[in-house]
Amino acid sequence: MIPPALGEFDRITRYFKPLAAGFPGARGLRDDAAVFGVPEGRELVVTADAMVEGVHFFPDDAAGDIAAKLLRTNLSDLAAMGAEPLAYTLTTALPRTVDEAWLAAFTAGLAADQARFGIGLAGGDSVSTRGPITLSVTAFGLVPAGRALPRWGGRVGDRLFVSGTIGDAALGLEIAYGRLPGVHPAARAHLLGRLRRPDPRTTLGHRLIGLASGALDVSDGLVADLGHLCAESGCAARIDAAAVPLSDAARAVIGGDAVRLAQALTGGDDYELVFSAPESATADLMALAAEVGVPITAIGALVDGPPGVVTVRDAQGAPLTLARRGWDHF
Structure with a gap:
């Protein structure tokens, strides 16, 4: 006999109340809203992100991977603002075909990341x-x-830096779509892993306060997101393609292919931090990178020019022609 499906409140009790047990402001999910204060001398940073099946993840993606990506994309936004994680709210709109096994795996993925990221x-x-x-x-x-x-906060003359590596998720997406056959299994696993489970730089973001002048995370593609920083800062940017950090897996896939390189520079879902800082902060940034274990790489500079314009130069200093700047939902 097939057991009856759980109702809404039974689902909340079984799968979601345990996730709220460690946060007093949740009040055990027994009320209509959470109640919590902000410590003296601190401000609240609030961000929201949504994910839709078929747009942000594949229908056959593992529920635990979906949960991790959902939470981590929001944590990346907090890191980009220099904030440390506190709490989150979750809205799920699920078809009736979603069973308890999926819910169990989804909430287990959330529980694991709650513990990891505090x-x-x-x-x-x-x-x-x-x-x-x-x-x-x-x-x-x-x-x-x-x-x-x-x-x-960026200013002309500031250096540009990025955390981690760029382009892994974009190349992972190409693999997921079957457009990159023959990739070595180890490289394939790395690139798909970066697509499904980004690594929000929560240990780095809040430490950039006092060092970085402007920052955001790379969600829609390095060139596009850097363009947002430039537009808001009233300047242009110049980056050197050869300086952009790539993983060994990405380098193996790209080789000398200009199209694949462009995908790495403009593809989304990296969830690394890109930020500007004065030249004088470089030594402190390198020391910070070593301390927190997150690589930081200088990739270019903010320059005079039309606000929002990002020029990518090749190894010879010539501008690269890019078919697009990054992802746009519309």
Whole structure:
């Protein structure tokens, strides 16, 4: 006999209340809303991101991977503002075909990342839908009052830096679509892993306060997102393609292929931090990178020019022609 499907409140009790147990402001998910304060001298940073089946993840992706990516994309936004994670709310719109095994794996993925990143569930909503799975997180972080990292703080002459490596997720997406056959299994696993489970730079972001002048995370592609920083800062940017950090897996796939290189520079889902800083901060940034174990690489500079324009130069100093700047939903 097939057991009856759990109702809404039974689902909340079995799968979501345990996620809220470690955050007092959630009130055990027994009320209509969470209640929590902000410590003196701190401000609340709030961000929200949604994911839709067939747009942000494949229908056959593992539920634990979906949960991890959903939470980590929001944590990346907090890191880009210099905030440390505090709590999050979760809204799930699930078809009736989603079973308990999926829910169990999804909430287990959230639980693992809550423990890893030090964040707790504060509440949310659960509804049914006839459409694809749709998920949304609103994340809350804390930052010293008046010190949140802006996009608009860059100045002409500042150096540009990026954390980690760029382009892995974009190449992983090409693999997922079957457009990169013959990739070595180890490289394939690395690139798909970076697509499915990005690594938000939560240990780095809040440490950039006082060093970085402007910052954001790379979600829509390095060139596109850097363009946002430049537009808000009223300047242009120049980056050197050869300086952009690539993983060994990405280098093996790209080789000397200009099309694949362009995909790495303009593809989304890296969730690395790109930021500007004065030249004088370079030594401190390199020391910070070593301390927190997150590579930081100088890739170019902010320059005089039309606000928002990003020029990518090849090894000979000539501008690269890019078919697009990055991902755009519309």
